[in-house]
Amino acid sequence: MAVTLSEKAAKHVASYLVKRGKGIGLRLGVRTSGCSGVAYKLEFADAAEPDDIEFESHGVKVLIDAKSLPYLDGTELDYTREGLSEGFKFNNPNVKDACGCGESFNV
Amino acid sequence: MALLQIAEPGESVAPHQHRLAVGIDLGTTNSLVATVRSGIANVISDDLGRPLLPSVVRYFADSRTVVGYEAQAEQALDPRNVIVSIKRFMGRGLKDIAHRESMPYEFEDAQGMVRLRTKAGVKSPVEISAEILRVLRSRAEASLGGPLVGAVITVPAYFDDSQRQATKDAAKLAGLSVLRLLNEPTAAAIAYGLDNAAEGVYAVYDLGGGTFDISILNLSKGVFEVMATGGDSALGGDDFDQRIFCWILEAAKLKPLSIEDARQLLTCAREAKEYLTQHGVAPITSRLNSGEVVDLRLTTGLFTEITQTLVAKTIQPVKRALRDAGLSVSDVKGVVMVGGATRMPQVQRAVGEFFRQEPLNNLDPDKVVALGAAMQANLLAGNRAAGDDWLLLDVIPLSLGLETMGGLVEKIIPRNSTIPIARAQEFTTFRDGQTALAVHVVQGERELVSDCRSLARFELRGIPPMVAGAARIRVTFQVDADGLLAVAARELTSDIEAGITVKPSYGLNDDEIATMLKDSMLHTKDDALRRALKEAQVEAQRLIEAVQSALKSDGELLSGEQQERIAAALAKLQTTALGENRRHITLAMDDLEAETKDFAARRMDKSIRRAFAGKSIDELESGTQLAKGMGEMA
Numbered sequence: 001m002a003v004t005l006s007e008k009a010a011k012h013v014a015s016y017l018v019k020r021g022k023g024i025g026l027r028l029g030v031r032t033s034g035c036s037g038v039a040y041k042l043e044f045a046d047a048a049e050p051d052d053i054e055f056e057s058h059g060v061k062v063l064i065d066a067k068s069l070p071y072l073d074g075t076e077l078d079y080t081r082e083g084l085s086e087g088f089k090f091n092n093p094n095v096k097d098a099c100g101c102g103e104s105f106n107v
Numbered sequence: 108m109a110l111l112q113i114a115e116p117g118e119s120v121a122p123h124q125h126r127l128a129v130g131i132d133l134g135t136t137n138s139l140v141a142t143v144r145s146g147i148a149n150v151i152s153d154d155l156g157r158p159l160l161p162s163v164v165r166y167f168a169d170s171r172t173v174v175g176y177e178a179q180a181e182q183a184l185d186p187r188n189v190i191v192s193i194k195r196f197m198g199r200g201l202k203d204i205a206h207r208e209s210m211p212y213e214f215e216d217a218q219g220m221v222r223l224r225t226k227a228g229v230k231s232p233v234e235i236s237a238e239i240l241r242v243l244r245s246r247a248e249a250s251l252g253g254p255l256v257g258a259v260i261t262v263p264a265y266f267d268d269s270q271r272q273a274t275k276d277a278a279k280l281a282g283l284s285v286l287r288l289l290n291e292p293t294a295a296a297i298a299y300g301l302d303n304a305a306e307g308v309y310a311v312y313d314l315g316g317g318t319f320d321i322s323i324l325n326l327s328k329g330v331f332e333v334m335a336t337g338g339d340s341a342l343g344g345d346d347f348d349q350r351i352f353c354w355i356l357e358a359a360k361l362k363p364l365s366i367e368d369a370r371q372l373l374t375c376a377r378e379a380k381e382y383l384t385q386h387g388v389a390p391i392t393s394r395l396n397s398g399e400v401v402d403l404r405l406t407t408g409l410f411t412e413i414t415q416t417l418v419a420k421t422i423q424p425v426k427r428a429l430r431d432a433g434l435s436v437s438d439v440k441g442v443v444m445v446g447g448a449t450r451m452p453q454v455q456r457a458v459g460e461f462f463r464q465e466p467l468n469n470l471d472p473d474k475v476v477a478l479g480a481a482m483q484a485n486l487l488a489g490n491r492a493a494g495d496d497w498l499l500l501d502v503i504p505l506s507l508g509l510e511t512m513g514g515l516v517e518k519i520i521p522r523n524s525t526i527p528i529a530r531a532q533e534f535t536t537f538r539d540g541q542t543a544l545a546v547h548v549v550q551g552e553r554e555l556v557s558d559c560r561s562l563a564r565f566e567l568r569g570i571p572p573m574v575a576g577a578a579r580i581r582v583t584f585q586v587d588a589d590g591l592l593a594v595a596a597r598e599l600t601s602d603i604e605a606g607i608t609v610k611p612s613y614g615l616n617d618d619e620i621a622t623m624l625k626d627s628m629l630h631t632k633d634d635a636l637r638r639a640l641k642e643a644q645v646e647a648q649r650l651i652e653a654v655q656s657a658l659k660s661d662g663e664l665l666s667g668e669q670q671e672r673i674a675a676a677l678a679k680l681q682t683t684a685l686g687e688n689r690r691h692i693t694l695a696m697d698d699l700e701a702e703t704k705d706f707a708a709r710r711m712d713k714s715i716r717r718a719f720a721g722k723s724i725d726e727l728e729s730g731t732q733l734a735k736g737m738g739e740m741a
Contacts, residue, residue: 016113016145026113043114044146080110087110087144 001073003028003055003062009079009088010058017060022046025061028077029068038071040090070094110252113145127251128286128488130294130480131243131260133236133274135194136316138162139474140243141481142251148298148478148485151250158474160246164238165189166227174242186211188225192317193239196221196232197277198270220273233277240281257284259484261476264290264322264336267505267550268562268591286487292322293333294479295445299467307440308334310428312458312466314421314448317343321425323432323439332525335431337424342417344380344448350413351376351405355391359401368395379405384450411453418457425461442466447473503528507584507592510547510556512537513641519584522552529585533599536580537649539656540572544580546596548607554634555641567596567605575649636689643692647684650696651677654703657710664709676702 005013005026017023029041045063048054053069055062064072075092129151132139137159141150150158157176165178166188173181182189190212196204201216213224222229240260248254260283262274271288278285292311299309306326313320320338352373355361364372371393379389383405391403429435442458444466449455458466470478503526508518511534520530536544544567551559570578579599586592595606654677662670680695 012145013113016147020146027116040111041114042111043116046116082110087112089110 001053001069003057003064003069003072003074004076005057005060005062006076006078007058009077010060012079012088013060017044020044024048025063027063028072028075029065030071041068042077042088115146126256126488127247127253128256128481128484129243129247129251129258130289130477130482130484131240131258131283132291132294132477132480133194133239133260133262133277134162134315135192135318136162137473138239138243139477140247141474141477142247143481143485148481150474150477151247153246160239160242162194162239163189163191164193164235166225166230168226170227172227172238174238187213188227190223190225190230190235193232193235196223197236198232198267198273219269233273233280236274236277237280240278240283244281244283255283256488257286257484259286259289259294259480259487261289261291261294261480263318263320264292264333265320265338265340271591286484289480289483290322290333291476292320292324292336292443292445294476294483295443296322296324296326297479297482298470298475299441299443299479308432308434308438309441309443310425310439310462311443311445312421312425312449313338313445314454315343315446316345316448317341319343319421319424321421321428323428323434334434335428337428337431339420339424342420344446344451346417347380347414347448347451348373348376350417351379351391351410354405354409354413355401355403358403359399361395361399361401362397365396368397371395372401375401380410380451383407383410384452407452414451414453418453421454422457422461436462439464443475444468444472445475503586505550505560506552507548507550507562507586508559509582509594510549513645514556515638515641515645516549516551516554516556516559519582520586524586526586529583531581531583534580534582535576536570536573536578537575538652539575541575541578542570542572543568544570544596546582546594546605546607548584548592548594554638558634562592563594563607565594565596565605565607567598567603569601569603570598571601573600640687640689640692643689643696644684647680647692647696650699651681651684654699657703657706661706661710661713664713665706669706673699673702673706 013026017025023044023046025045027041027043027045029043030038031041032038045061048063049065051066052063053066055064071094072090072092073094075090075094078089078091080086080089127142129140129142130148132141139150139158139160141148143149152158153160153175160175161179163175163178163182165173165181165185167173178189179191182191198220200219201207201214201221204214204221207214215222215224215229217231220231220233222231223235224230244255244258258278260274260278262271266274274288275285292313295311295313296309309324309326311320311322311324313322318338318340319342320336322333322337323335325332325334352369355372355376356364372395375391375393379391382389387407389405389410391401391405393401395401429439439462442462442464444455444458449458449466449468449472455466455468503520503522503524506518506522507520508516511517517532519532520528524530534544546565546567547556547561548563549556549559550562553559567580570580581597581599583595583597584592585595591608593606593608595604597604654673658665658670658673665673676695676699680692680699683691683695686692
């Protein structure tokens with residue numbers, strides 16, 4: 001089981017963490033909400049929780065709580081630009097269908 | 108698939124619940140929009156990657172508009188319908204606009220604000236500004252992927268109430284909800300203050316294209332306070348271009364130029380200025396339409412020399428602002444540089460030498476205001492992270508007060524007070540049976556109403572008839588976080604109330620503010636003397652009226668000889684009160700008071716005997732309260 005960051009995403013996360021001045025890494029997760037069932041969680045991590053599973057990708061520490069991992073296994077987090085917009089994108093092989101905006105999904 | 112941003116721990120929002128907010132620097136020459144993404148403020152560029160939007164709007168006959176670079180490029184083709192620098196007209200009347208004969212526009216005077224006649228019809232500065240804001244709004248919404256919750260828009264610290272109101276109206280017209288208007292220097296301080304998390308007194312030195320502003324700010328315990336502001340509304344980077352231009356004319360011994368050649372050389376001058384930021388020597392080469400060829404070299408040393416006076420001119424307002432704030436150079440912990448013109452090394456050096464420290468310049472001086480506004484917008488939209496709960500204070504640029512008897516100004520809220528603020532003061536009636544009170548709200552530093560700017564007038568009616576001085580009228584001045592003023596007057600014994608929200612029809616422009624401030628400093632002593640004279644005259648008038656009324660009601664208590672002596676003293680005071688000699692007025696008042704002392708005692712006896720309250724003697728002797736008595740029979 002693994003979750004990775006693309007090199008570009010890792011670079012952005014690392015620079016955000018430096019500018020933010022604190023935090024040990026990035027926290028990914030899912031929670032039940034949104035129009036299609038489950039929504040992504042993408043946050044800075046200031047401390048590890050007891051049930052966290054840790055990954056390291058391109059030098060950035062990624063924390064995922066054990067319950068979320070099955071939904072995210074195999075995911076690569078990418079950083080991309082689409083038109084005027086730029087931000088992070090979950091390339092998640094588990095997704096069966098997502099809502100139009102992609103902010104929530106089903107597995 | 109929507110792109111996601113990193114949230115603070117525990118603050119991931121539910122899908123479709125992002126509170127998208129932006130900061131907008133609505134500038135005279137260029138405008139920017141910025142937002143906070145993943146905790147970092149960034150300027151949003153257009154689809155060609157350009158961060159700036161020239162504040163230029165072109166109108167077409169079919170009501171179509173073009174905003175930005177395209178409109179700017181078409182300026183020469185259609186000068187009347189390509190509107191530049193609209194910010195200078197915001198909230199201003201026709202007579203406020205200097206050099207309008209040299210502008211290509213067709214102005215139309217209108218209630219409150221000037222209008223411009225274009226191919227697409229008559230447009231107000233509010234509508235034109237709204238076109239610019241609309242473009243920034245759609246750029247932001249395209250970039251953020253959803254409708255905006257709101258925007259923080261920056262305005263110059265010297266913008267008065269009507270200019271601020273006009274800016275808010277423009278935002279509304281563009282479909283933006285204004286979370287708050289923010290002073291430009293304060294926004295710059297936010298951009299630096301938060302990034303560097305440093306407390307202390309800071310100076311914000313803002314040298315833009317055409318204006319110079321200095322602000323003294325205090326950052327303490329997470330609170331920003333603007334302590335003083337100053338500047339020069341006719342000094343900016345363009346003046347440096349002009350100096351180089353003049354030097355070229357002289358050095359190349361050119362004949363008088365055509366308009367095209369002058370424009371071309373001015374562009375060369377600006378390019379040379381920008382080149383010298385990174386290099387020691389700038390080549391200036393140009394072939395003019397006249398056939399003449401310019402081939403010169405401008406060194407940093409020479410550039411510094413020919414612009415020395417311009418740089419020195421910015422230091423004067425800096426000194427004044429420091430004095431206003433009651434601070435010296437050594438109190439200033441940091442200097443923030445704002446505006447593209449602060450990139451010039453000689454400006455950096457002069458500022459560094461004056462403040463005896465290296466100025467802060469690690470943020471892009473063109474973007475820093477928009478970045479700070481974005482941070483503030485992010486906070487106000489409710490996206491605050493832990494420990495981000497700072498407040499933000501601004502100041503009012505000129506004192507607010509009202510007119511009292513004799514045309515004097517009673518200042519209620521002094522200049523440089525932090526806003527939001529509310530201040531109340533009690534006033535009373537001037538005459539017996541006075542049932543109405545005229546409230547005249549003024550703005551300015553001078554002692555006499557005639558030297559200040561009139562903002563609004565209203566009347567408080569229905570005061571129950573009482574003896575003079577018995578009514579208690581509480582006048583409250585309230586300035587909200589956007590710098591808009593509300594004034595209310597309330598008679599406390601009867602609870603009647605009247606009020607007004609000041610959206611003044613004519614605003615003060617920054618030149619006027621600067622002139623008014625300068626005048627107040629020049630005339631401080633003068634004003635104090637005039638104020639003292641006016642106060643003596645008001646006091647004398649009050650005494651005269653009190654004695655006359657006493658003579659009328661209780662004259663029979665006096666012998667013929669006593670009556671004559673009082674009448675003589677009264678006549679003498681009436682004559683001297685018309686004159687300009689304060690000492691004579693005071694002496695005549697003393698005389699009249701001495702002559703009426705016995706009369707006063709008799710009246711007192713009489714009133715005690717009658718055990719009924721009529722006019723009391725202490726009205727004849729009171730004085731201190733009178734200067735604050737105000738209002739006339741309306």
